[in-house]
Amino acid sequence: MKVIVIGAGLTGLSSALELSEEHDVIVVEKEEEAGGLAGTYARNGYRIERYYHHMFSGDEELLNLLRDLGLDRKIEWRIARTGYLMDDTLYPLNTPLEILKFPYISFMDKIRLAGYVLRSRKLNYAEFDDISCVDAIKNELGERIYRNFFEPLLRGKFGEMYREISYAWLLARVGIRSNRGVRGERLGYLRGSFQTLIERMVDRIQKNGGEIITSSPVKKITKEGKFTVKSRVGEIRGDRVISTIPTPVLEKLIPVDLPDIKYQSSICGLFSFKEPLFDDVYWINVKGDHPFGAIIEHTNFIPPEEYGEHLVYTASYTYPSEITSIDKESIARLHSRALEKISSKKPEWWSISVSKYSGVIYEKGYMGKIPDYRTNIEGLYVAGIFSEPNYPERSMNGSIIAGKECARALMEDINDI
Numbered sequence: 001m002k003v004i005v006i007g008a009g010l011t012g013l014s015s016a017l018e019l020s021e022e023h024d025v026i027v028v029e030k031e032e033e034a035g036g037l038a039g040t041y042a043r044n045g046y047r048i049e050r051y052y053h054h055m056f057s058g059d060e061e062l063l064n065l066l067r068d069l070g071l072d073r074k075i076e077w078r079i080a081r082t083g084y085l086m087d088d089t090l091y092p093l094n095t096p097l098e099i100l101k102f103p104y105i106s107f108m109d110k111i112r113l114a115g116y117v118l119r120s121r122k123l124n125y126a127e128f129d130d131i132s133c134v135d136a137i138k139n140e141l142g143e144r145i146y147r148n149f150f151e152p153l154l155r156g157k158f159g160e161m162y163r164e165i166s167y168a169w170l171l172a173r174v175g176i177r178s179n180r181g182v183r184g185e186r187l188g189y190l191r192g193s194f195q196t197l198i199e200r201m202v203d204r205i206q207k208n209g210g211e212i213i214t215s216s217p218v219k220k221i222t223k224e225g226k227f228t229v230k231s232r233v234g235e236i237r238g239d240r241v242i243s244t245i246p247t248p249v250l251e252k253l254i255p256v257d258l259p260d261i262k263y264q265s266s267i268c269g270l271f272s273f274k275e276p277l278f279d280d281v282y283w284i285n286v287k288g289d290h291p292f293g294a295i296i297e298h299t300n301f302i303p304p305e306e307y308g309e310h311l312v313y314t315a316s317y318t319y320p321s322e323i324t325s326i327d328k329e330s331i332a333r334l335h336s337r338a339l340e341k342i343s344s345k346k347p348e349w350w351s352i353s354v355s356k357y358s359g360v361i362y363e364k365g366y367m368g369k370i371p372d373y374r375t376n377i378e379g380l381y382v383a384g385i386f387s388e389p390n391y392p393e394r395s396m397n398g399s400i401i402a403g404k405e406c407a408r409a410l411m412e413d414i415n416d417i
């Protein structure tokens, strides 16, 4: 059985890895390198993710895969501290004392917030899929906590679409227990970047006889008995197709019935500095009039000695309809100026990455929309950041599970014939 996998991000590679044990697999990827959203820049002698990445101690499938590929010794667990930048002042929010000192929420509101978190962990989030997150927080906790705490977080994560977000999403996020101690959260990273994982997956697929074709955007898919996939390398014929690309892109390649999923787009800046921007805080949510919703100081997580410089990401979100008019140079200047205003430090260089379909908008009713791996076209399967394992948060772990589950659904169908 010959299977064509479209897209060499983590979902596609995970599907291909699973299938290549038993079947002929060809992965067709648009970009020059495999990796998708987890891909990297090659800089002065090192690799660094285009979009900030870390892993969690509960990412079981990712950790199992790293072990299986002999990469477990490259995993580093470190404490990552978080903070809130409000009116250009940084408030670290990790220790009980730091939280007590945070001036934008009163002592009584902090107690209410803590009680709310404990209560909401016991709720069945799926029952709240049709309720607006903004309305529910205002009802539960009042306008002040909403405005001073939740609104900047929601805006930072979803841009102006934050009003559409389902309450189920927030409850599911709160329910994910973090590995947080009194100093900060314990997060993981892969020494040498997550590129190491991608390269090992590619190697293993190839050792199993699979093929990976890069720089080859798929232009059309047709089915007449077998599937024909048209790309730069010509026509590839296969018995089954797994698509891991965004659903609106697939719908242009073949007329398939898929739910109308709304996506967000990411704009992520990477800036290099000679000195640290902030003291020991990795993740900073930003409130105020800035062109980004978060600053992620990577070298306050992984030491700067690994890179010989200090690396800082800026994160902002927009929508696919806005992406065509994006000019990376002006974004770089805008973000760079804002970083300079906040820190009085000037970046040495920058790179901007833009992804049109970087995540799903978990709007009201989204849980009812999540597509099955099987589609209405027999033999065509879909998996990716929109699949169930990536709810309520898309992640490397979720994409690895989605890829594997999709490959298994395909193999089950073959065995049933």
Ligand SMILES: Cc1cc2nc3c(=O)[nH]c(=O)nc-3n(C[C@H](O)[C@H](O)[C@H](O)COP(=O)(O)OP(=O)(O)OC[C@H]3O[C@@H](n4cnc5c(N)ncnc54)[C@H](O)[C@@H]3O)c2cc1C
Pocket (backbone or CB within 6 Å): 006, 007, 008, 009, 010, 011, 012, 028, 029, 030, 031, 034, 035, 036, 037, 038, 051, 052, 053, 054, 055, 216, 217, 218, 219, 244, 245, 246, 249, 266, 268, 355, 358, 359, 383, 384, 385, 394, 395, 396, 397, 398, 399
């Ligand atoms: C800003 C940001 C930060 C993140 N941070 C984290 C984090 O800290 N921890 C974590 O676990 N996860 C994080 N993630 C999520 C993680 O990166 C994704 O869940 C995962 O990489 C998605 O993999 P995928 O294969 O499902 O999708 P993608 O990576 O999008 O893969 C799809 C692939 O299809 C290719 N493609 C598209 N169209 C075509 C075509 N026509 N023909 C051929 N190929 C095509 C694309 O080039 C791409 O390689 C982050 C994501 C973003 C955007």
